Amino acid sequence: MELILSTYGAPILSGIAAIVWLVRLEGKTDAAIKANAETQKDVDDLRVRQEMQDVKIVEQLSKVRESLARLEGYFAGHGKINPKQD
Numbered sequence: 001m002e003l004i005l006s007t008y009g010a011p012i013l014s015g016i017a018a019i020v021w022l023v024r025l026e027g028k029t030d031a032a033i034k035a036n037a038e039t040q041k042d043v044d045d046l047r048v049r050q051e052m053q054d055v056k057i058v059e060q061l062s063k064v065r066e067s068l069a070r071l072e073g074y075f076a077g078h079g080k081i082n083p084k085q086d
Helices: 001-078
Strands: none
Touching: none
């Protein structure tokens, strides 16, 4: 028995240590995959919110442009400014 332990003890312990290391590595990999999925969900949510903000900004800019065009037309009609030629 002592001969078996002295001969095969180190490789057996090394094998057990390698198995434990692989199990821990798998756990860390699974945690990283889960964190990556959560991060991707957050990014997708932010992208949707940004697109909604973009739409609102475009709508507001359109209103400002219309107001400026009306003002330009008003002042041009009253001889206050020379209308630009676009």
